[in-house]
Amino acid sequence: MTALIRTAAASEQGARNSNEDAVAVGRAGLGHYAVLADGAGGHQRGAEAAERAVACMVRLLEDAAADFSPDRLTQMVHQTQAELLRHQASAGLQGRMHCTLVALWLAPGSGHVLWTHVGDSRLYRFRHGHADMVTLDDSVVQQMVQAGLINPEQARHHPQKNQLTAALGMDGEITPHTVVRPVEVLPGDAFLLCSDGWWGDLTLDELATSLDQTLDPAHWLDTLRRRITALARPRQDNFSAVALWVGDPAELARPGSDDTQPGQQLAPLG
Secondary structure (H helix, E strand, O other): OOOOEEEEEEEEOOOOOOOOEEEEEEEEOOEEEEEEEEEOOOOOOHHHHHHHHHHHHHHHHHHOOOOOOHHHHHHHHHHHHHHHHHHHHHHOOOOOOOEOEEEEEEOHHHOEEEEEEEOOOEEEEEEOOEEEEOOOOOEHHHHHHHOOOOOHHHHHOOOOOOOEOOOEOOOOOOOOEEOOOOEEOOOOOEEEEEOHHHHOOOOHHHHHHHHHOOOOHHHHHHHHHHHHHHHOOOOOOOEEEEEEEEOOHHHHHOOOOOOOOOOOOOOOEO
């Protein structure tokens, strides 16, 4: 399948003293990529961790254009983790550099896509007007949801919602959550990568509705950005997102068959 690919990115400081999010979107050979990282809250040098992680992933994605596979994408995340740990050791840093990571890799010809993540930065997929969160947060609250202790609505407002169980820069092994096989892309698919400051106040329904009302990725992100800004949260975190559209966005509202169920078969597996 050959389709027009359109992208946009946005990153806002919010009510914080600095922006610790980092984003990138570009070409990997004849394919495309999008990467987002969020410096983990409460840790020093979060901005540096996010910038280094994104820069490393971009370099590896652009170098690996001909090697499109889940194993290769997982390896990139491990290499990024190793680079952060080497920098901390060589610089004699007292505090750890932590960040989340989510990455999307679209194959040449746009027929298939891969994704991976560590932490609570998310990836959403939109198809035929339906929104799916295709990543699961590495967080204490997500574990509580999966254990049946709280429901997703309670999780949105839980006091521990920002407490991570995994992030790049942590000591020891990490487990990137990479899809186990390339996922088919259909004309009209849209993808949204975003940090917790972006998704925290937006429901799946709001994301899908806002997409129906926009004409291009930049307009979509601006619509969502203005919605978050209008809430005027006194402690608004940095909020960032990357949008990638495949083909005609009008396809999103047209009914059609789907060979996958994202909430089940597309659940990311390490």
